[in-house]
Amino acid sequence: MNPFRSALFAATLGLAPLLSTGLAAQQQAGPQIHARWSELGPAPISGALYAGRVSALACSPTDPDRYFAAGADGGVWRTTDGGQTWQPLTDAMPTTAMGALALDPSDENVIYAGTGEANFANHSRYGLGIFKSVDGGDSWRHLGAATFAGRCIARLVVHPSDPQRVFAAVTRAGGFPELAAAKGHPGATGALGVFRSLDGGASWTHLQNGLPNLSATDLAIDPASPNVLYAGIGRIFGSAQNGVYKSTDGGASWAKLGLGLPTGTLGRVNLAVAPSQTARIYALIVEPSDPAGGGASTRGAWRSDNGGSSWTAIDPGSMQQSYGWYLSVVSVQPTDSSTAIFGGFSLRRTTNSGGSYSTITPPHVDLHAIAWDAGGRLLVGDDGGVHRSANLGSSWTSLNAGLGTVQFYAGLSTHPTDDERVLGGAQDNGSNMRTSAGLGWNQVYGGDGGWTQWNQADASQVWVEYQGTANLYRSTNGGGSFNFRGNGISGRNCFLPPFLIDPTNANRMLYGTERVWRTLDGGANWSALSPDLTAGGAIRALAMAPSNPNVVYAATNDGRIQASTNGGSGFTLVASGVPGNLAPLSGCRIGRSVRLAIAGLRSIRTVFARRPAPWPKSLPAPSE
Amino acid sequence: MPISFRMPLRLLVCMLAGLCAAGALRAQEAELLLPDCFTASVGGSLELRVESPAGLAAPWPGERLEWLFWRVGGLQENRDTLLPRAPGGQTVAVPLAASGVAMLGYDARPRIVAVRADGLRAFLAGRTGERADAALRALDPQSLVRVRSSAKTLVRVFGAAGELMPSSVATSKSGQAGEIRTWIDPTALRAGSDLPVEVHLSGAGRATLLAWPASRALAALVRPGPDGAARVRIDAKGVWILEAHAARRLPADPDADWEIASATLTFEVVR
Numbered sequence: 001m002n003p004f005r006s007a008l009f010a011a012t013l014g015l016a017p018l019l020s021t022g023l024a025a026q027q028q029a030g031p032q033i034h035a036r037w038s039e040l041g042p043a044p045i046s047g048a049l050y051a052g053r054v055s056a057l058a059c060s061p062t063d064p065d066r067y068f069a070a071g072a073d074g075g076v077w078r079t080t081d082g083g084q085t086w087q088p089l090t091d092a093m094p095t096t097a098m099g100a101l102a103l104d105p106s107d108e109n110v111i112y113a114g115t116g117e118a119n120f121a122n123h124s125r126y127g128l129g130i131f132k133s134v135d136g137g138d139s140w141r142h143l144g145a146a147t148f149a150g151r152c153i154a155r156l157v158v159h160p161s162d163p164q165r166v167f168a169a170v171t172r173a174g175g176f177p178e179l180a181a182a183k184g185h186p187g188a189t190g191a192l193g194v195f196r197s198l199d200g201g202a203s204w205t206h207l208q209n210g211l212p213n214l215s216a217t218d219l220a221i222d223p224a225s226p227n228v229l230y231a232g233i234g235r236i237f238g239s240a241q242n243g244v245y246k247s248t249d250g251g252a253s254w255a256k257l258g259l260g261l262p263t264g265t266l267g268r269v270n271l272a273v274a275p276s277q278t279a280r281i282y283a284l285i286v287e288p289s290d291p292a293g294g295g296a297s298t299r300g301a302w303r304s305d306n307g308g309s310s311w312t313a314i315d316p317g318s319m320q321q322s323y324g325w326y327l328s329v330v331s332v333q334p335t336d337s338s339t340a341i342f343g344g345f346s347l348r349r350t351t352n353s354g355g356s357y358s359t360i361t362p363p364h365v366d367l368h369a370i371a372w373d374a375g376g377r378l379l380v381g382d383d384g385g386v387h388r389s390a391n392l393g394s395s396w397t398s399l400n401a402g403l404g405t406v407q408f409y410a411g412l413s414t415h416p417t418d419d420e421r422v423l424g425g426a427q428d429n430g431s432n433m434r435t436s437a438g439l440g441w442n443q444v445y446g447g448d449g450g451w452t453q454w455n456q457a458d459a460s461q462v463w464v465e466y467q468g469t470a471n472l473y474r475s476t477n478g479g480g481s482f483n484f485r486g487n488g489i490s491g492r493n494c495f496l497p498p499f500l501i502d503p504t505n506a507n508r509m510l511y512g513t514e515r516v517w518r519t520l521d522g523g524a525n526w527s528a529l530s531p532d533l534t535a536g537g538a539i540r541a542l543a544m545a546p547s548n549p550n551v552v553y554a555a556t557n558d559g560r561i562q563a564s565t566n567g568g569s570g571f572t573l574v575a576s577g578v579p580g581n582l583a584p585l586s587g588c589r590i591g592r593s594v595r596l597a598i599a600g601l602r603s604i605r606t607v608f609a610r611r612p613a614p615w616p617k618s619l620p621a622p623s624e
Numbered sequence: 625m626p627i628s629f630r631m632p633l634r635l636l637v638c639m640l641a642g643l644c645a646a647g648a649l650r651a652q653e654a655e656l657l658l659p660d661c662f663t664a665s666v667g668g669s670l671e672l673r674v675e676s677p678a679g680l681a682a683p684w685p686g687e688r689l690e691w692l693f694w695r696v697g698g699l700q701e702n703r704d705t706l707l708p709r710a711p712g713g714q715t716v717a718v719p720l721a722a723s724g725v726a727m728l729g730y731d732a733r734p735r736i737v738a739v740r741a742d743g744l745r746a747f748l749a750g751r752t753g754e755r756a757d758a759a760l761r762a763l764d765p766q767s768l769v770r771v772r773s774s775a776k777t778l779v780r781v782f783g784a785a786g787e788l789m790p791s792s793v794a795t796s797k798s799g800q801a802g803e804i805r806t807w808i809d810p811t812a813l814r815a816g817s818d819l820p821v822e823v824h825l826s827g828a829g830r831a832t833l834l835a836w837p838a839s840r841a842l843a844a845l846v847r848p849g850p851d852g853a854a855r856v857r858i859d860a861k862g863v864w865i866l867e868a869h870a871a872r873r874l875p876a877d878p879d880a881d882w883e884i885a886s887a888t889l890t891f892e893v894v895r
Contacts, residue, residue, distance in 0.1 A: 048724070050792060318826065321826065346799035359691035363700040365796075393702060394701065396702075445795070480812075482818070484820070
């Protein structure tokens with residue numbers, strides 16, 4: 001276990017913003033801190049054997065048991081035994097956010113990993129460029145940082161006979177409102193679309209002749225005529241310039257394809273070339289997303305049998321709910337051009353070129369990646385890890401033992417006395433509890449797991465929530481069963497609203513919508529304590545001073561910091577327009593001083609540390 | 625927030641009886657997927673059957689199936705169709721290969737049925753909470769209704785040594801067109817617990833949820849929030865039935881006047 005990945009893992013869990021007063025001293029200790037970290041899991045979540053979201057897959061063309069999986073926020077992993085065990089490869093990278101993987105067709109030990117998950121959610125982290133390995137993933141070199149940082153790589157394509165020639169499909173970072181997940185990165189508004197390298201990734205050229213400066217959500221090369229490329233331009237909020245583009249001169253120039261394809265404003269576009277019949281292309285197109293992330297249902301699928309000159313609609317049905325901007329992928333069976341797989345919320349298969357479809361959803365929904373191993377087996381990456389089928393999706397097996405890609409949201413909590421016990425909420429994999437040594441965790445609650453609390457005075461009492469307002473539940477038997485404890489709470493919410501237990505009185509708790517709510521009876525009844533503390537948003541983080549629980553701070557997702565010295569009955573606006581605004585505010589906790597952590601460039605950082613009063617009228621700019 | 629109230633099962637049964645009496649209305653009723661037993665063993669198989677919420681035996685959907693699946697312990701099987709072994713049979717057998725809670729379910733192919741106004745009015749009032757307002761009173765004598773139905777059940781599958789693997793299958797999303805998702809494994813609940821659920825009836829408008837234990841003469845009608853979230857008080861042991869509906873008019877649809885989507889869930893509370 002490389003300790004660096006563990007450190008990143010802990011930061012992802014939200015530990016870093018919660019460490020309060022001890023954090024600065026630990027940071028000053030430098031590399032020594034890393035030696036103290038060890039992996040706790042989950043790898044996998046027991047029962048269903050789920051791991052975390054996998055955004056890209058690549059399979060050896062010669063070894064049917066050798067795969068590479070890219071965790072959307074979990075780095076690159078390798079298996080050499082068909083998924084029975086996995087090895088992390090990228091612990092030393094400065095980011096764990098992955099968007100694309102590609103093996104050099106002429107040398108499978110040459111691997112490219114594109115960072116930044118190009119699935120556009122608030123939890124899809126931006127990237128820092130491309131990493132390249134020439135030794136099968138054992139070591140990596142950082143490329144293209146200046147060109148791509150702050151954006152995401154949706155697809156990487158290596159020329160089949162000229163391995164120095166590499167193409168990258170580049171997108172904006174995600175989030176709602178647009179670019180929220182870019183966390184203010186200065187590269188976030190850089191060039192988009194298709195890039196080409198002629199020197200194995202060392203330098204890159206933005207291909208603009210005929211291509212709009214919009215997110216390229218997919219890219220494919222004709223393996224028989226590799227000067228022919230197809231790009232899916234798919235700005236998720238919609239553009240009339242979105243669509244399928246073709247180059248016949250190695251990317252020097254591009255033309256938008258049309259005949260038979262839909263016109264007008266489209267959303268995300270994904271495509272695939274049939275390896276066994278390279279004039280055949282499949283495209284999956286999504287409706288534009290509204291500003292809040294809704295409305296992006298399946299527009300349809302299309303097939304061309306003549307290199308994109310004309311297209312036929314081959315409707316796979318609605319398969320992406322309203323968030324096709326997040327989950328959209330197409331792949332063609334390598335030896336049978338009539339068999340194509342369309343991934344979204346569910347997974348659909350056609351074996352007759354789009355004439356009819358079967359649903360072949362794997363054990364976890366929300367599909368992001370499709371690959372085929374050297375034995376012809378179908379692999380998918382989804383919000384639950386990696387799954388494989390040897391019969392085109394009729395039967396599925398999980399390959400997630402040891403695959404540590406679960407993405408935790410903020411709000412990890414720990415048992416008051418047992419260091420082995422940890423509770424945390426995970427992206428699309430519920431709230432999970434580690435009850436003993438090892439990597440396996442048990443899910444105690446479903447949904448998107450949010451903030452958790454473990455009563456430090458009574459270890460049998462744990463709290464969890466799922467997405468939405470007042471979806472707050474308490475267990476009084478250590479997570480064995482839960483009852484609703486959000487009675488009376490209403491209002492606007494962050495996706496996962498924060499809540500706290502008073503460390504001196506476990507019956508007193510606070511909960512944040514656009515207001516602060518309080519219970520004095522352990523959650524049986526809640527009442528609003530404050531007025532609206534936001535500028536139209538919601539409270540993103542709450543903190544209470546351990547030394548004086550009447551001192552309460554609320555950080556909102558629209559950049560406000562509010563402070564109370566009377567337990568929340570009255571708040572004073574102490575800061576607004578906090579650098580980064582919106583998504584960057586991730587948490588705060590108060591010890592002798594107040595620390596506000598902002599998830600910004602490279603890491604979660606403490607940007608100021610002051611005693612509760614007096615509070616600065618304006619906050620210092622981030623240090624980097 | 626969801627609004628909960630209780631409804632005498634006799635009233636519910638009367639409504640169901642009324643729907644049955646209306647003839648064609650049975651066609652848009654929800655379908656319950658039920659196993660022969662809510663516990664099973666690894667290496668064994670389950671017999672699955674379909675019933676109406678009123679407890680009436682229904683033919684196995686067979687060719688009407690769009691997708692049938694079963695998921696347990698990291699494994700999943702998908703089928704386009706599954707037919708009874710015997711011609712005319714009403715059950716199918718499903719093998720179980722791993723321990724844990726198994727989720728089994730299906731989507732039926734959407735179909736369009738003709739429904740008389742009185743039957744549709746009664747259905748909408750009884751199942752979706754629609755008031756008998758002027759619009760409903762003015763229904764055409766006969767409406768064409770597109771029916772979408774999905775059904776799901778949860779079964780505990782024990783290993784050879786009697787072990788039951790901890791489950792996150794029960795709380796996983798199936799991917800069905802219509803689904804009642806549970807955020808706690810209901811098969812592990814103690815009676816007296818709250819069961820948080822989310823109702824998803826893809827594109828079919830706001831849903832209502834009926835929940836009742838099969839042995840109880842009371843049912844709860846819950847109106848989920850805009851996000852589909854609701855909670856059900858599981859206050860008795862035994863088999864539970866959850867049934868969700870959403871209805872919407874289709875003024876611009878050339879094939880149907882209404883769409884009614886339904887999803888059901890069955891499970892057993894043993895503690």
